[in-house]
Amino acid sequence: MNIILLDSEEVSGNLATLRDHRAEHIVKVLRCAQGDRVTVGILNGKTGYGIIKELSRAKPCVVTLELNLQGYPEAVAPVDVMLALPRPIVFKRIISHLTALGVDRVFVVNAAKVEKSYWDSSVVQDQGWKRHVREGLEQAVDTRLVHFSFYRGFKPFMQDVIPAIKDRYEQMLVAHPHGGEGLATIYKAGIAPVLVALGPEGGWNDYELEQMRIQGFDQFSLGNRILRVETAVAALHGSISMLRTAELQSRLNH
Amino acid sequence: MNIILLDSEEVSGNLATLRDHRAEHIVKVLRCAQGDRVTVGILNGKTGYGIIKELSRAKPCVVTLELNLQGYPEAVAPVDVMLALPRPIVFKRIISHLTALGVDRVFVVNAAKVEKSYWDSSVVQDQGWKRHVREGLEQAVDTRLVHFSFYRGFKPFMQDVIPAIKDRYEQMLVAHPHGGEGLATIYKAGIAPVLVALGPEGGWNDYELEQMRIQGFDQFSLGNRILRVETAVAALHGSISMLRTAELQSRLNH
Structure with a gap:
């Protein structure tokens, strides 16, 4: 936990009192005393620091913070x-990876090779994903909740949702092993976000790839190596961020 | 398992007979029959396919393959x-990520913020890492064993080992949050490999960073986001691969 995240309702004036695992973390892991500073942030809001005004070490730990919020995360x-939709245990790790790396929206969809039982897992049904998003933010020192949405029908997602949102994107990309050109070749420079589609273990089937092609997704190859989704998600985020940075720099230099 | 990996000693003429989990995988997961083809590779050797000559479904499964080996992996x-050295459970996942993404050598070193007990784990002591390398290769369809070596003394590694190997590298890099310039800025174009140093959860300490500086490591920033090592390893591999590809393409175009 590299930042203590607060809900805005927990703040009263410039004070917030914690009585849960966050208070315990401040007392037992950070080993803070009265007067110490900790990094804090309001969910979907500003970050800054909190000065510890009161602290009780007896269980349950209680910590009162005086907040000094300065600005928004980058x-x-x-x-x-x-x-x-990945296997639940893998999905939890992917949520943490994605939230830590930084994304705005994640559309979780069905596919032929997604096992039906995955949709019944608590991470989907009971909004269990929210806890993992929060852990990712606490790791990466961010406050912006990543927005996850779930679409159990692949076809309605492609035919109804994608047409409604595609204008937001500079480019829509689908990663596929042996999928033709590499990312650096097909990548289009631009300002708007990109949408990257990542398939199930076992890959998208031909129908799914065709639907994406019709909607304007550009297919690219990850090379001959077949990566687990968990590995691919971070490697692709790194690749795309790097292309964007390099492009931005070359624009600034010219 | 996207490739069946064989030790060269298991091959006799162009035949190999399997009696372990690989035979079971061919029978139960791939559901192969006599005459079917499966992707095979020799550890540290060629890849190609095997035609199933004999197959026994009764436990323990037995499969005899006739090998057709064509070439080396990319x-x-x-x-x-x-x-x-990361926490053992995380280390196992990192081994799989790195092997799947493709690296040649991994130097595992001590650091002030590495817990001593990690060195006693079976993944280090009993060469448990080899199993995870093999799983990574089976996932990524590669045959080249990644070479892991372990250095329990940070100082002798930096002062004796690094000077002996640094000439192999185009550049040595160390990732650090708030570490100054980004990767795209400090990256040096070139042909030789790069060596990337990734710290423990909690980061390298000042002494360790200073030792790396003395040996010629260039420090770069991962931005203000603090990533878990597991996330950072794949994101950085993706970033560096992308810089290399982009550079190679621009060289081909000029």
Whole structure:
């Protein structure tokens, strides 16, 4: 936990009193005393620091912070993700990776090779994903909740949702092993975000790839190596961020 | 398992007979029958396919393959990694990520913020890492064993080992949050591999960073986001591969 995240309702004036695992973290892991500073942030709001005004070490720990909020976190990389629902245990790790790396929206969709039972997992049904988003933000020192949405029908997602949102994107990309050109070749420079589609273990099927082609997704190859989704998600985020940075720099230099 | 990996000693003429989990995988997961083809590779050797000559479904499954080996896997990205020993459960996942993404050598070193007990884990002591390398290769369809070596003394590694190997590298890099310039700025174009140092959760300490500076490591910033090592390893591999590809393309175009 590299930042203590607060809901805006927890703040009263410039004070917030914590009684849960966050108070315990401040007392036991950070080993703070009265007068110490900790990094804090309001969910979907500003970050800054909190000065510890009161602190009780007895269980349950209680900590009162006086907040000094200065500004907003830096903008995230302009990457949104369309993700075939992974196995729940892997999905939890992917949520943490994506939130830590920084994305704005994640569209979780069905695919032929997604097992039906995955949709019944608590991470989807009971909004269990929210806890993992929060952990990712606490890791990466960010306050902006990543927006996850779930689409159990692949076809309605492609035919109704994508046409309604595609204008937001500079480019829509789908990663596929042996999919033709590499990312650096097909990547289009621009300002708007990109949407990257990542398939299930076992890949998208031909119908799904065709639907994406019709909607304007550009297919690119990850090379001959077949990556787990968990590995691919971070490697692709790194690649796209790097292309954007390099492009931005060359624009600034000319 | 996207490739069946064989030790060269298992091959006799152009035949190999399997009696372990690989045979079971061919029978139960791939559901192969006599005459079917499966992707095979020899560890540190060629890849190709095997035709199933004999197959017994009764436990223990037995499969005899006739091998047709055609060529070597594509070269991996020219990235070596220096890694502060992570928590064992995380280390296992990092081994799989790195092997799947493709690296040649991984130097695992001690650091002030590495817990001593990590060195006693079976993944280090009993060469448990080899199993995870193999899983990474089976995932990524590669045959080249990644070479892991372990250095329990940080100082002797920096003062004795690094000077002996630094000439192999175009550049040695160390990632650090708030570490100054970004990767795209400090990256030096070139042909030789790069060595990237990744710290423990909690980061390198000042002494360690100073030792790396003395040896010629260039420090770069991952931005204000603090990433878990597991996330950073894949994101950085993606970033560096992309810089190399972009550079190669611009060289081909000029």
